[in-house]
Amino acid sequence: MNNTAGSFLWSLRQFSILASTSITRRLYSLGFFQPAIAYSHWNPRILPRNVDRKTQSHVRHLFQDVSLFKPEADGFQIKVINPGTVSRIERQLSMDSRHNHASNDGLKEIDFHHETSNEEVLTKETKRTLINLKILSSECNSLSDVLDIYSKAPTFPSSNYLSAMWTIAKRMSDDQKRVERQLMFNHPAFNQLCEQMMREAKIMHYDHLLFSFLAVVKLGIPQNTLLVQTLLRVIQERINECDEKSLSVLATILDAMKPCKNVEVLRAGLRILVDQQVWNIEHVFTLQMVMRCIGKDAPVALKRKLEMKALRELGRFSVLNSQRMFEVLAAMGYRSAVLLDECSKMVIGNIHGCPLKVLINILQSCKDLHYRNSSLFKGIADYVATTFDIWKLKKIIFLLILYENLGFRPVDLMDLLVKKIIEDPGFLNMKSIISVLQIFSSLNHINEQQPPEFLEVLTSTLTGYLHHISSESLLSAMYSFCLMNHFPLVPLNQLLKEDVIKELLRSGEKNVRKLSVLDSCLKLDDVPYHKAIDLALPQLPAVPLNPNGKVAEVLRSLVGEGCFSRNVRLQHHYYIDFEIRLDTNKNQALPFSDTDAVTSADIQRVAILCVPKSVYCLDSTHPKGLFALKIRHLRAMGFYVILLNNWELEKLELEEAVAIVKTEIFSEQALPAADVN
Known part of the structure; x- marks a missing residue:
């Protein structure tokens, strides 16, 4: 019964738009770089779900004697629609609505041509063109190919073309996407497609509207254009039509968009909708998408409700769900120790074969959430150390930077990196040298078997970059060397030049602190270089004392x-x-x-x-x-x-x-x- 009611309401909306398009002025074109317009009036009332067949007959009766306005040279011509014509149109729209419910790929399209007379539109069967989204995306090799097909015979709905364009774009490289996007903007049919999309937004099925809007966002159409802001408004007005699938797509869209007034209003509507429907969400993926989307400033009560729902679904979590939960909670800004502990066990138990990118995201989320789990950290470090040779060294260095931020010292993994640097220092560039020095000095880790060779390799490589290194980078490197009780003379001489010190003193308190540590090391440690910093350093703030x-x-x-x-x-x-x-x-x-x-x-x-x-x-x-x-x-x-x-x-x-x-x-x-x- 709900499907019948939904189909009828869709047909009713479609006919009302058909009746009003004759007096609607041509919409503006895409309108790049126009200021965004905020539409904050969305109706929070829930649409009726149960509409019986008697209601359909009553609503259908209201179509009798409807007036259509057709613009003429001296005014408007009024055409009265008889009940028989209405019945034919209603049957036509109902058939199309059933196709829309079935699949986005097999939609039969309605061709709206405003040049024809109203009698032709209302008394004849509307011409249909079958467009298969999969065929369209497979036969076309570029975004312009889709627009060429559209320009020959524009059909309803426009969502098929936009979805096909995004499907094609996903197969391209980043450079090719940039070129194709520019060609898309310059194509003469692109504005026409955008105008049709804005006209059809109110009569299109809600899930098709969301998928097409997702394609618009992913294709890189600027957010401050009339098309994007219009779609935001329509989605905002029709948000009560969201089912679970639409909820997931809407969350994906909002997660990909930058903050603006319309986006925040839509996000607020999504929060209210999620708060009402959270216990009815059946799929863990949808639950995680809405948790990720609601934002860090969502009410704490809503975050706790979502946490309780996630805890109820723990038994249905897949390995992928457990891996993604870290990132989801970080995006929500909510530290749920119980969820994180359970997901950590799942990650550790199924870590073999896990991509390094996923492990990096997990550690980054732990850092953002201030979550410390030594078993999880050790499990990840042991796995990466076991498979050390298959990973790129720059990714391993980035992983170690996260460990340094978390205060965890993966001994075996760091020893393997020391060995690799001694054997093959050629992969080190200036940025990686500074990162390695920061990691090893902060965690106070020096390989006891090969410390002289390790430090000598780093010193030699750093010396080769002295003509290209900035003053702050040189200070960071020497600061790390000082923590490890190592004082290479050539970089130190470069750093202690008067003009370099003056430049660093103007750069902020962080550099002043590092210079103070360097000065203390030159005076207290056994340094083969006995020249201290000549310039007087600013007085640092007093350290707060503990009562103990x-x-x-x-x-x-x-x-x-x-x-x-x-x-x-x-x-x-x-x-x-x-x-x-x-x-x-x-x-x-x-x-x-x-x-x-x-x-x-x-x-x-x-x-x-x-x-x-x-x-x-x-x-x-x-x-x-x-x-x-x-x-x-x-x-x-x-x-x-x-x-x-x-x-x-x-x-x-x-x-x-x-x-x-x-x-x-x-x-x-x-x-x-x-x-x-």
């Missing part, structure tokens, strides 16, 4: 109030949370008032650092680059460094915490950070 009340209470119970100092600021912008001074045998803590008269040779200064998890690589106690540099410099300044993990001490009672800290301070074993580099 639990550790202070532990030290008060352990060594007494006067035997430790809090928040000690040192040279080179370093600070330590607590300082304790021990005798040389590390048996007794000395009060600070008594150590002034004692020579430094008889005192062991202890730096206690209260550290969060973020200073380590994910799920490990391996310090990251900057934190490892701080430990190295504190030891160079004569400190004995002790690391206390905040998240562990907070869980302990006072007595247990005192026992642990006492063991760390007075133990004769090597400190945890003694072998950082």
Whole structure:
């Protein structure tokens, strides 16, 4: 019954447009670069679904004695349509509507020629031309071929031509698409096709309208044209006709379009529609499409409803659905730990044969969602390391950049890259050198078997690009070398030129921080180059200090109030949370008032650092680059460094915490950070 009602309503709409086209002025042409017009009035009322056959007869009765207006030289000529003519037209439109319901490929077309008289249109069977979309797209080799066929015999609907053009365009390369698109814009029949598309938008079946609009968007027709804005308006007015298939296509369209007023109004309508129909969505693919499309600024209640629907459908998730869910949640801006955990298990269990592009998208989504799953990260890294030889090295480097952003150190994969760089450094360009240096220095990873060769290859390759490298890129490279305690002289001499330093100081605070680190390394590390930066560096903002009340209470119970100092600021912008001074045998803590008269040779200064998890690589106690540099410099300044993990001490009672800290301070074993580099 619903199909019959839908067919009748479509026929009713089609006839009303036919009756009004005689008095409608010719629509504007495509109108490139006209300002976009916002249509924000769309009707949220749901169309009636159940219309019985009696209703059809009543509505049909309203067609009797309808007036058509035909423009004449001195006015309008009125033609009255008799009931018999209406019956014939209604039967004709009903037959066409059944073809539209059946398939987009086999539509029988109606040829509207306004040059003929109204009597010919209304009293004769409308001429039909069978156009098969598959045949049209297979026989034509270019977009212009489709337009040539259209110009010979324009037929209804225009959606077949646009869909065929997009099908053909998908087979082309990017360069060929650009050429064909320009030829399409210049074709004399293109404006005519666009005008017909705008005329037919209100009578076309909604799914055909959406598919043709998707083709318009994918063909690259500018968004601020009259065609695109008109279609946006019509889709917006008819949004209540969306079924599940149309919902998926509409979500795909909105996801491909840039923000503008009409797009945002349509997106708001889609959100309301999804909120009403979410529990009726049957296909996981459609669910993921609408989740991706609703946007990050959608109401939280709607996001939670979609999350609950996705959790209900978990049992029906395919491997592809699980892989896409990461990107979907990132596009929605919603971090669902339960969904991500379940999809991670599916990804790990079916990772063999997965394209590297998909794995990169998963890691990028994890970064955007601040989702950390070491099992997922390790599974991806192990798979890429196992299949290392089949991937392009630039993609592996990009994968490692994502790992560096996530704070995860894939040891085996990084070791394989080190080996590849030593064996064949020819693939490295300037950009990849800087990326590799950033990855290895940030994660504090140096291959213990071949560190000199690795750093020498990178230094030699970087030196070859000194005449082409920018000042900021050179600073980034030397900053990474400093973190790895390596100071190549030629790049360093180039960087320390006065004009280069002045240029970097004008570039922002980020470069000032890197220059400060470089200056500290030149003064504190064992550098074969003893010239520091000549120019005075700007003062950096003070680092916020942490209270660390639990550790202070532990030290008060352990060594007494006067035997430790809090928040000690040192040279080179370093600070330590607590300082304790021990005798040389590390048996007794000395009060600070008594150590002034004692020579430094008889005192062991202890730096206690209260550290969060973020200073380590994910799920490990391996310090990251900057934190490892701080430990190295504190030891160079004569400190004995002790690391206390905040998240562990907070869980302990006072007595247990005192026992642990006492063991760390007075133990004769090597400190945890003694072998950082």
